[in-house]
Amino acid sequence: MKKIAVFTSGGDSPGMNPCIRAVVRAALYHEIEVVGIRRGYKGMIENDFEPLDSKAVSYILNRGGTMLGSARSQAFHTKEGRAEAYKNLKAHNVDGVVAIGGDGTFTGAKVFMEEYNDIHFIGVPGTIDNDLYGTDFTIGYDTAVNTAMEAIDKIKDTAVSHDRLFFVEVMGRDAGFIAALSGIAAGAKAILIPETKTDINELVDLLRKNAEKKKLSNIVVVAEGDDEGGAFEIAQKVKSKIGIFDVKVTILGHLQRGGSPTCMDRVLASRLGVAAVEALKNGVNGVMVGQLHRDISYIPLEQAIKHNQKYSDHWEKLVEILAF
Numbered sequence: 001m002k003k004i005a006v007f008t009s010g011g012d013s014p015g016m017n018p019c020i021r022a023v024v025r026a027a028l029y030h031e032i033e034v035v036g037i038r039r040g041y042k043g044m045i046e047n048d049f050e051p052l053d054s055k056a057v058s059y060i061l062n063r064g065g066t067m068l069g070s071a072r073s074q075a076f077h078t079k080e081g082r083a084e085a086y087k088n089l090k091a092h093n094v095d096g097v098v099a100i101g102g103d104g105t106f107t108g109a110k111v112f113m114e115e116y117n118d119i120h121f122i123g124v125p126g127t128i129d130n131d132l133y134g135t136d137f138t139i140g141y142d143t144a145v146n147t148a149m150e151a152i153d154k155i156k157d158t159a160v161s162h163d164r165l166f167f168v169e170v171m172g173r174d175a176g177f178i179a180a181l182s183g184i185a186a187g188a189k190a191i192l193i194p195e196t197k198t199d200i201n202e203l204v205d206l207l208r209k210n211a212e213k214k215k216l217s218n219i220v221v222v223a224e225g226d227d228e229g230g231a232f233e234i235a236q237k238v239k240s241k242i243g244i245f246d247v248k249v250t251i252l253g254h255l256q257r258g259g260s261p262t263c264m265d266r267v268l269a270s271r272l273g274v275a276a277v278e279a280l281k282n283g284v285n286g287v288m289v290g291q292l293h294r295d296i297s298y299i300p301l302e303q304a305i306k307h308n309q310k311y312s313d314h315w316e317k318l319v320e321i322l323a324f
Ligand code: F6P
Pocket: 011, 102, 127, 128, 129, 171, 172, 173, 224, 257
């Protein structure tokens, strides 16, 4: 392994910068040359490569977003696009690639590797959604749940002061991890997630019982992928069945993706970045490096994408008990 490339792809997540820094510093430590590819697969196709030295990644450890930029590339879905990407990687003499991203990024890498097998790929889980199998946490998740928790705390001040019922929608695509943890941490009365079927009548009953106990201020956290719809839709359904609440809706949106990474995300990103380079150096190919039970784990890219992280129903029980 003489030269590697690193890129970030898909939705940016806080911690991608510390991960890039770790990849660059680890590569240089092991006397491997390193280039950055700007804007993910798009830049790979458009030949947007830049050499990276130790100084290029100074003072990015605490910055949100990604210094390399990110994109969701349609062209990489085509055979021609991937052929162009391969041509550029070869022209830059790249032997191995570190791909920091989520399931879309790894799916792209998997398809590419089926067509071209002389360039090694290692994935690093970078997404706020925490929806990849084979790692306890993805890079950016800890920062995102803390951001969501702080936002819900603030909304709760108004909910309590005005006796209001708030539906707060959080991100996560089709996974409920951000909703579950931020909701528990901020004392939500109910948390609606895609992994479990939402029953509007049950929710209405719960809110009625709360009203009987004179609890008119309530927070319901809704994961954006919930089967009953987004926060606006669910609020509407509840309102039509129970008219006693002053109902408000807040969508947290992209503010959950930004900001300085937490200590947990910086350390995870640093550790996985180094592990990715060492995996390439040791001839490993086609796996995602993760952290499972505090140890570094290696899982085939295909499994990381397909199996998803299992949502445990003990969270649900916890919410029920804590909201009693
Ligand atoms: O995968 C990260 C994520 O923020 C999801 O939680 C969300 O559904 C999606 O990306 C939003 O994507 P975009 O920024 O392209 O709208």
